Amino acid sequence: MTGVLRGISRLLCAALAVLLVSGPAHAVDPIELADPALQERYRALSHELRCMQCQNQSIADSPVGLAGDLRREVRELLVAGKTDAEVRSFMQERYGDFILFRPAFTARTAWLWAAPVVLLALGLFVAVRVIRKRASVVDEDDVVPGEEGASR
Amino acid sequence: MKRFLLPLGLFGLLVVVLAVGIQRAPEKSVIRSALLGKPAPQFVLPVLGREGVFDSSSLRGRWYLLNVWGTWCAECRAEHEMLLEIRRSGVVPVVGLNWKDQDAAATDWLQELGDPYEVVALDREGRTAIDWGVYGAPETFLVDPMGTVIHKHVGPLNPEIWQRDFLSRLPAPRPAGAS
Numbered sequence: 001m002t003g004v005l006r007g008i009s010r011l012l013c014a015a016l017a018v019l020l021v022s023g024p025a026h027a028v029d030p031i032e033l034a035d036p037a038l039q040e041r042y043r044a045l046s047h048e049l050r051c052m053q054c055q056n057q058s059i060a061d062s063p064v065g066l067a068g069d070l071r072r073e074v075r076e077l078l079v080a081g082k083t084d085a086e087v088r089s090f091m092q093e094r095y096g097d098f099i100l101f102r103p104a105f106t107a108r109t110a111w112l113w114a115a116p117v118v119l120l121a122l123g124l125f126v127a128v129r130v131i132r133k134r135a136s137v138v139d140e141d142d143v144v145p146g147e148e149g150a151s152r
Numbered sequence: 153m154k155r156f157l158l159p160l161g162l163f164g165l166l167v168v169v170l171a172v173g174i175q176r177a178p179e180k181s182v183i184r185s186a187l188l189g190k191p192a193p194q195f196v197l198p199v200l201g202r203e204g205v206f207d208s209s210s211l212r213g214r215w216y217l218l219n220v221w222g223t224w225c226a227e228c229r230a231e232h233e234m235l236l237e238i239r240r241s242g243v244v245p246v247v248g249l250n251w252k253d254q255d256a257a258a259t260d261w262l263q264e265l266g267d268p269y270e271v272v273a274l275d276r277e278g279r280t281a282i283d284w285g286v287y288g289a290p291e292t293f294l295v296d297p298m299g300t301v302i303h304k305h306v307g308p309l310n311p312e313i314w315q316r317d318f319l320s321r322l323p324a325p326r327p328a329g330a331s
Contacts, residue, residue, distance in 0.1 A: 052183070052287035052288075053287055053288055065252060065278070066278070066281075066287060066288075069277075069278040069279075069281075069282060070282065073279075073282055092186070093186060094186060094187070094282060094283060094284070094285040095183075095186060095285045095287070096183060096184065096185070096186035096285070098183050
């Protein structure tokens, strides 16, 4: 009895997992390329390109017409033997750096890439200073342990 | 008291940065075209209302507007009167790029509202629109006689935008009598 129940729940879990993983992806983009290697590159590339109409989605996730047209363009370029870099620059030439979720490091995008590092360094610098300061306050207390007791 | 000065100052700075960001948001949401200063993409497309094709290279040697529109686009209706006005003024010819539309619907639209276009090229599959980096109709490009993209406007045209962003970039009209 328990074995049967366990079997059923396992089946349900598996079905749920399949639904969770495959549901949304297929709803938007039902087309698969015949060549698995191309399909994988197509999948990766279409997640790297921004949907210009909905801006916070990739063209892989967006159901709008233009995203579909751009996916078609990516498929055709890949099938025609273009490299990933060539597909990216095809899009960049037409839509600018904005279409790439990971734009190339150029003079124009340098601040974009540098900002997280600079902010992190700044944060670390401030944190170290605050910690040092606190530590030195504690040290002074250690030097005159009597005062703490006296002030109580 | 003094120890609050730095955090307070930083907070003030943040407020200023965010306020400027919010005020400039409407223009920031418009993405600068990657085509500005570059050669206008070439196309050969079927034409609305007649046989044969339209080759964009025939536009060489003169200024023109390329207006991307579709009957499914509500904002296009909003700018239609402005396009008719431009046609009447005769300042610059308007080439229509009918984007992913039904030919019959486009014909009806022009019959009903008036036709501001010198020619309407039919981009039924949306490939030419991609070459031009179009992401939402209406979009209007200004191209110079060398075939260079000078300006792009996203959204409906109105007299203010026309004056500020287009007429100011076009050469001043030649005085009557001059060749």
